[in-house]
Amino acid sequence: MTSLALSVLLALASAVCYAAGAILQEHVAATTPRLASAPLRRGSWWAAVTLNGAGAALHVIALAYGPLSVVQPLGALTIVFALPMAAVFVRRPVGASGWRGALLATVGLAGLLSLTGSSRAQALTERQGLWLIVVTVAGIVVLAGAARLLRAPGIRSVLLATAAGAAFGVSSVFTKNVAVEWTWDAWQDALPGLVMIGLLASSGVLLSQASYRGAGLASPLATATVVNPVVATAVGLAALGEHFRHGTPGTLLALLAALVASTGLVMLTVHNVEAEAAATAGAGAEEKAGTGTGVGAGPGAGAGAGDEAATGVGPAARAEAAATAVEGPDAPGHDGHGAVVGGGGGGPEVPEGPGGPGRHEGHQGHEGHQGPGGLDGPPAPGRSLRRPRPIPHQPTAGDDPGPRLPDCGEAVLQHHV
Numbered sequence: 006m007t008s009l010a011l012s013v014l015l016a017l018a019s020a021v022c023y024a025a026g027a028i029l030q031e032h033v034a035a036t037t038p039r040l041a042s043a044p045l046r047r048g049s050w051w052a053a054v055t056l057n058g059a060g061a062a063l064h065v066i067a068l069a070y071g072p073l074s075v076v077q078p079l080g081a082l083t084i085v086f087a088l089p090m091a092a093v094f095v096r097r098p099v100g101a102s103g104w105r106g107a108l109l110a111t112v113g114l115a116g117l118l119s120l121t122g123s124s125r126a127q128a129l130t131e132r133q134g135l136w137l138i139v140v141t142v143a144g145i146v147v148l149a150g151a152a153r154l155l156r157a158p159g160i161r162s163v164l165l166a167t168a169a170g171a172a173f174g175v176s177s178v179f180t181k182n183v184a185v186e187w188t189w190d191a192w193q194d195a196l197p198g199l200v201m202i203g204l205l206a207s208s209g210v211l212l213s214q215a216s217y218r219g220a221g222l223a224s225p226l227a228t229a230t231v232v233n234p235v236v237a238t239a240v241g242l243a244a245l246g247e248h249f250r251h252g253t254p255g256t257l258l259a260l261l262a263a264l265v266a267s268t269g270l271v272m273l274t275v276h277n278v279e280a281e282a283a284a285t286a287g288a289g290a291e292e293k294a295g296t297g298t299g300v301g302a303g304p305g306a307g308a309g310a311g312d313e314a315a316t317g318v319g320p321a322a323r324a325e326a327a328a329t330a331v332e333g334p335d336a337p338g339h340d341g342h343g344a345v346v347g348g349g350g351g352g353p354e355v356p357e358g359p360g361g362p363g364r365h366e367g368h369q370g371h372e373g374h375q376g377p378g379g380l381d382g383p384p385a386p387g388r389s390l391r392r393p394r395p396i397p398h399q400p401t402a403g404d405d406p407g408p409r410l411p412d413c414g415e416a417v418l419q420h421h422v
Contacts, residue, residue, distance in 0.1 A: 012068075012072070015071075016071070016080060017082065019060045020060070020083045020086055021060075022060035023057065028095060033047050064080060065180055069181070073238065074249075081230060081270055082114065088104075109268050110270050116259070117266060121247075127245050128181075137175065141175045144171060145171060158219035166224070166232070167229075170235075174233045178241070183198040231267045
């Protein structure tokens, strides 16, 4: 078996491990309470960590045996493999757009692989490594600065995702460089490369996280997924002696295959994001429906809803009417002796009697509102629940209202006093 074939097999195994780990992580996140330590108690979470670690180790070994222009694009097959695996293991439906994206990505990557020529493993020189660091840092600073100055969230997200993809791609370049030069007798020589790998990978994580702010998930994720292998492949062709077969025509065909694969990866990314959004929306709708069914299901809930639909008066209006009935003698709409003036249901005005203005016979104000539907009926729709307080009659020295019987409320108070 040639080193190229071995690197391809290792890269494919790495992509399968990454895809399985991602599916397990998603399953744990969906079935575990939202506690920081909750996933640690699940065996499936530790299995996902193991699979991700195995995928990273296989990817590094593949970079040691094969060209960067092959191994790095094959890493994008994680999205392609995750599609049928999720359909089989977690019963996630795959739409037509998902299958089209998977087909385009597979065809494009297969074309890129068929046009890649075998080459001897080559590491960066010290001068090339220094220039690569300078150009990468300068590019990331320019992209991040431009994103900070721009206020449009879409453009800002694409710029930050481009910087994140470049950081991840160059991190893979230094990973290959360390894998090629590594010797156990002189491991100290690989420390600068290991430091750069850590810094670039950390920067990529922070930049990708910032790219999701205010722009959703599809656009930045698709941008970083495409930029990562493009940058790594460009560095491999320019600095590591890698090449495509058949000269210039082969290079043009490889670029076309890369474009087809990038289109498929973008379609897959958008499909996955839309599927996750639909699943989240469905879960939220079910939770709302369950909450709405449980609230107000006690005895009398249906009657209250029926009264409200029939009269057109909501709970706030009923509460205001109740407050009007019990506010006391100083509230607007009372005559100062505990009687309600004018009813509540739009009945006719009661003329002044000897006991004061607006008094109902039989003290109906204390028994309830006299509405169109009879005693204690609901107030008529569209009518005000309060009446303006009439100006009480001010007796003069010449007026002699004569003796009167105490009101209901007054009788009760006098009895207690």
